[in-house]
Amino acid sequence: MRVAVIGATGYGSAELIRILENHPYVELETLISSSQAGEELGSVFPHLSQRELSLEELDLDQLAERVDGVFSATPAGVSGELLPELVERGVIAIDLAGDFRLEAADYQTWYSKEPAPSKWLSEAVYGLSEWTADQVKKARLVTNPGCYPTATLLALLPLVRAGVIAKGPVMIDGKSGVSGAGRGLKQSSLFCEVEGNLFPYKVAEHQHTPEIERYLSMIGGDPRTVTFTPQIVPMSRGILTTIYAPVESGWRTDQVREVIERAYREKPFIRLCESGRWPRTKDVAGSNFCDLQVKVDERTGMVIAAAVIDNLMKGAAGQAVQNLNLMMEWPESTGLSMLPVYP
Numbered sequence: 001m002r003v004a005v006i007g008a009t010g011y012g013s014a015e016l017i018r019i020l021e022n023h024p025y026v027e028l029e030t031l032i033s034s035s036q037a038g039e040e041l042g043s044v045f046p047h048l049s050q051r052e053l054s055l056e057e058l059d060l061d062q063l064a065e066r067v068d069g070v071f072s073a074t075p076a077g078v079s080g081e082l083l084p085e086l087v088e089r090g091v092i093a094i095d096l097a098g099d100f101r102l103e104a105a106d107y108q109t110w111y112s113k114e115p116a117p118s119k120w121l122s123e124a125v126y127g128l129s130e131w132t133a134d135q136v137k138k139a140r141l142v143t144n145p146g147c148y149p150t151a152t153l154l155a156l157l158p159l160v161r162a163g164v165i166a167k168g169p170v171m172i173d174g175k176s177g178v179s180g181a182g183r184g185l186k187q188s189s190l191f192c193e194v195e196g197n198l199f200p201y202k203v204a205e206h207q208h209t210p211e212i213e214r215y216l217s218m219i220g221g222d223p224r225t226v227t228f229t230p231q232i233v234p235m236s237r238g239i240l241t242t243i244y245a246p247v248e249s250g251w252r253t254d255q256v257r258e259v260i261e262r263a264y265r266e267k268p269f270i271r272l273c274e275s276g277r278w279p280r281t282k283d284v285a286g287s288n289f290c291d292l293q294v295k296v297d298e299r300t301g302m303v304i305a306a307a308v309i310d311n312l313m314k315g316a317a318g319q320a321v322q323n324l325n326l327m328m329e330w331p332e333s334t335g336l337s338m339l340p341v342y343p
């Protein structure tokens with residue numbers, strides 16, 4: 001299968017290229033760039049210089065002739081217009097941005113941008129691979145989940161589906177490495193701002209809040225609001241979400257662990273940590289794994305769940321390739337069997 005990556009000079013693209021080079025059924029045909037067309041891949045990303053490939057300008061008709069699928073790794077507001085044009089020309093598409101994840105009004109509110117056409121918002125399938133595989137397999141357009149929602153929903157969905165969580169506030173504490181903000185210049189991503197520093201941002205106004213709520217309801221059958229506080233930590237990659245929620249009476253830790261074990265028994269990328277071990281970002285760095293742990297605090301009546309992912313892998317490029325595998329009915333882990341990098 002021939003594919004292209006759009007938004008070639010970003011972090012998501014770099015990870016896609018790294019994965020696709022070792023994917024046995026994919027040929028990376030071209031890289032589309034709005035800023036560095038004509039450059040060689042090796043000059044944009046020296047770590048990928050063994051692969052000879054030039055970046056190209058977008059030409060929709062030509063691209064649709066040359067490839068069977070595209071990954072779009074552009075900022076919000078680009079893919080909503082672009083991908084429908086390609087899908088209409090017979091190309092399958094996986095979008096790493098948030099353009100197709102929300103209803104139109106919510107997208108406008110939380111992203112302050114014009115939403116994609118409603119026909120395409122309805123057609124796009126949310127690619128949380130472990131939970132929506134049946135729909136992804138039939139999709140032409142997959143909207144890859146956000147990084148924080150991936151970690152959060154993977155931890156929360158088994159619990160809400162099993163009725164572990166009682167009525168009341170659900171608090172999500174999210175911590176992300178700086179690459180989550182992308183490769184563009186931003187003051188809050190500068191070394192001097194993040195080194196030796198730790199800070200919340202977009203408190204009670206982060207665009208992943210409505211995404212978490214929407215899919216907790218649609219996939220988990222649990223309509224509720226959540227409080228989500230993202231924070232920046234001084235590292236390049238990794239996300240840790242720690243979730244606090246009121247627990248229905250009668251649930252003990254071993255039973256809740258059993259709920260998670262059962263939900264993910266057949267899922268190659270989800271690992272429940274041994275009892276007493278809490279997930280660490282380094283346990284998943286560079287891989288498509290999501291590690292989970294959960295505990296009932298009987299003293300306070302709360303359940304605490306934690307999830308770690310690599311934001312650029314399970315949180316972006318890795319899950320995008322997992323979704324391509326599902327769409328093409330290839331084994332789900334094809335090209336994704338790399339182990340984490342440690343230490």
Ligand SMILES: NC(=O)C1=CN([C@@H]2O[C@H](COP(=O)(O)OP(=O)(O)OC[C@H]3O[C@@H](n4cnc5c(N)ncnc54)[C@H](OP(=O)(O)O)[C@@H]3O)[C@@H](O)[C@H]2O)C=CC1
Pocket residue numbers: 006007008009010011012013032033034035036072073074075076078096097098145146147179180181182183184311312315316
């Ligand atoms: N970083 C992460 O951890 C995650 C990111 N995402 C989402 O995935 C998408 C890509 O993220 P990431 O790779 O980190 O972002 P980056 O900022 O690193 O890269 C985005 C790329 O998009 C291209 N681009 C920028 N502006 C425009 C424009 N106006 N029109 C067309 N292309 C443009 C640029 O490439 P070029 O100049 O070559 O065209 C740029 O390098 C974003 O929507 C992001 O929110 C989702 C999950 C996790």
Ligand SMILES: CC(=O)N[C@@H](CCC(=O)OP(=O)(O)O)C(=O)O
Pocket residue numbers: 076096097098145146147176177178179180181182207208230232
């Ligand atoms: C650390 C950091 O800044 N992370 C980014 C994640 C952006 C992202 O993935 O945005 P979409 O999913 O909406 O495309 C943020 O919090 O905005």
